[in-house]
Amino acid sequence: AQSVTQPDIHITVSEGASLELRCNYSYGATPYLFWYVQSPGQGLQLLLKYFSGDTLVQGIKGFEAEFKRSQSSFNLRKPSVHWSDAAEYFCAVGVNYGGSQGNLIFGKGTKLSVKP
Amino acid sequence: KAGVTQTPRYLIKTRGQQVTLSCSPISGHRSVSWYQQTPGQGLQFLFEYFSETQRNKGNFPGRFSGRQFSNSRSEMNVSTLELGDSALYLCASSGDLSGRGTYNEQFFGPGTRLTVL
Numbered sequence: 001a002q003s004v005t006q007p008d009i010h011i012t013v014s015e016g017a018s019l020e021l022r023c024n025y026s027y028g029a030t031p032y033l034f035w036y037v038q039s040p041g042q043g044l045q046l047l048l049k050y051f052s053g054d055t056l057v058q059g060i061k062g063f064e065a066e067f068k069r070s071q072s073s074f075n076l077r078k079p080s081v082h083w084s085d086a087a088e089y090f091c092a093v094g095v096n097y098g099g100s101q102g103n104l105i106f107g108k109g110t111k112l113s114v115k116p
Numbered sequence: 117k118a119g120v121t122q123t124p125r126y127l128i129k130t131r132g133q134q135v136t137l138s139c140s141p142i143s144g145h146r147s148v149s150w151y152q153q154t155p156g157q158g159l160q161f162l163f164e165y166f167s168e169t170q171r172n173k174g175n176f177p178g179r180f181s182g183r184q185f186s187n188s189r190s191e192m193n194v195s196t197l198e199l200g201d202s203a204l205y206l207c208a209s210s211g212d213l214s215g216r217g218t219y220n221e222q223f224f225g226p227g228t229r230l231t232v233l
Contacts, residue, residue: 034221043120043206043224090159103172104151104208104222106159 002027004091006107013081014115021076021110023091032094033074034104035065039087047089050074061085086114118143120209120225128231134195137228141188141209147171148190149222150182153204162205165190194230202232 003026013019025031032051036044048059055067065076074091091107121140129135141148150162161174165184182192188209194201208222 036224041229043226044208046221046223049221092159103161103164103174104149104159105161108158 002093002095002105004093004105004107006089006091006110008110009108010111010113012113012115015083016080019076019078019081019085019112021089021091021112023074023076023107024072025074025091025093026072027093027095031074033065033067034092034094035059035063035074035076036090036092036106037087038090038109044090047076081112081114083114083116086112088112120207120223122205122207122225122228124228125226126229126231128233129197130233131197131199133197134193135197135230136191136193137205137207137230139190139192139207139209139225141190141207142211142223145209145211145223146188147210147220147222148184148188149208149210150190150192151206151208152176153206153227154200154202159206162192197232199232202230204229 005024007022034049035047037047038044047063048057048065050057050067058064063078065074067074088109088111090109092104095103123138147166149164151159153159162176163182164172168184179195184190204227206224206227208224210220210222
């Protein structure tokens, strides 16, 4: 069965420090991979996506992620964290069932806190 | 372009009642999906509609239902509410203009916070 694992429930980093959020997926075919961010009480905002091609993808707000097929991973990185990055981050895999594209399988999320 | 809108934003109901939530997708988007978010279960897929037809359904009881109108607006209904239905319900739209299931990213609305007392 398809699944997404985010091993870190909560991470705290200092402002200006680098960040890496881990994501591992289980999916038989080539996955469609996403990172979303959610601020308290808000919906989900797409940070970046991987469909095919270059395995290093750039997103909004200075984020990037690298797809590693051999490790079934899609880790999110940012070289220098800002206080406004404090939020919850979700990794997701898109499952295409017979033409349907609506089924995103999400990880449990990683809550990011930023120390001044 | 206006984003995905959901109404109402907050809702309080009591057990046994039913509730209807509404979602207006981004203009031009024909695929609308619904998700339930709870602290315990996380984000779970409910169902997806495309051109007024349900294309896919998650593992939820029949009390959860939905529909989509010709203008792509969607509603979801939960009947006989239970305490465990308290959650943030998120709607997402995507621009599957071809209708062939070509994968596109989903854009989420702010959600409807449902509290069941």
